[in-house]
Amino acid sequence: MPTQTILVTGGAGYIGSHTVLQLLLGGYHVVAVDNFDNSSETAILRVKELAGEFAKNFSFSMLDLRDKCALDKIFSTTRFDAVIHFAGLKAVGESVEKPLLYFDNNLIGTIILFEVMAAHGCKNLVFSSSATVYGWPKEVPCTEEFPLSAANPYGRTKLMIEEICRDVHSADSDWKIILLRYFNPVGAHPSGYIGEDPRGIPNNLMPFVQQVAVGRRPALTVYGNDYKTSDGTGVRDYIHVVDLADGHIAALRKLQDPKIGCEVYNLGTGKGTSVLEMVKAFEQASGKKIPLAMAGRRPGDAAIVYASTDKAERELNWKAKYGIGEMCRDQWNWASKNPYGYSGSKDSSN
DSSP: OOOOEEEEEEETSSSHHHHHHHHHHHHHHEEEEOSSSSSOOOHHHHHHHHHGGGGGGEEEEEEOOOOOHHHHHHHHHHOSSEEEOOOOOHHHHHHHHHHHHIIIIIHHHHHHHHHHHHTTTOEEEEEEGGGGGBOOOOOOOSSSSSSSSHHHHHHHHHHHHHHHHHHHHHHOOOOOOEEEEOOOOOOOOTSSSSOOOOOOSSHHHHHHHHHHHHTSOOOOOOOOSSSSSSSSSSSEHHHHHHHHHHHHHHHHHHTEEEEEEEEEEESSSOOOHHHHHHHHHHHHOOOOOOEEEEEEEOOTTSSSBBBOOOHHIIIIOOOOOOOOOHHHHHHHHOOOOOOOOTTSSSSOOO
């Protein structure tokens, strides 16, 4: 098969940067765009270094998807076989405080992307969706057929974009779209050279654990230890970011299937891990003790959420390879080498 050229939006972000690297190592040509709103230019430089000789197949442009002229210019100079769309704001708390910011950035950016793709005859898309579209499921594991709902503006943007994708395909069957619903991405590239570097106070468990381990925060707050789970803490499906990146390559291959219309797949491990189990695994990987502060449940949090991955295994021929031991090992490798993220300095982190 001839070499494919892929546009990756949000290519400097946590999942985007790992996917760009896996694409390059897999022999793809990649053009990445990002506005560095919640990502770092350093990630792009490091991806190039890790890609070695494959870096010659990579180019990057700083742009915001809402800048239609700039995006059109990219499509005018390169013929893309497909687009992987990561770009978007993703902090749940911030989305509750600033819903219009999220609707403007995530929805308008996506609509403009669709318009420019259509204008240039590129109608193959892999969209970065989220398990947040299941709301708080009443049973587990979550299958792709579960009813959809969203508990916050961030989740609603993911759900609305899924609906836009379905409507775009219904209106024009030339579109081939795969929606990937991620569960809880963690870990980092095994080199420890790229990883997750959230701005401000982390929203998710593992970046918070990592910041406690390197001394940036005094303790991990555990929300709720009275759930009906093995140890009382919430259970989630954690997936290694490199497995997740490989899931996107499997989705790109699936776009070659003439029968694909607008299809959805869960990407997770299909296993639940509690907060305390994850903390214990991280302590073993890092040799650090993580002080805990117990707090009440957060409103709306479900006790147990994990994925059914049968459909992805069957149809994408993809399965997560890494367990929580490797996730924690690679997370700690990244954290210990980059205690203050990509900036490297105490002052620029808050």
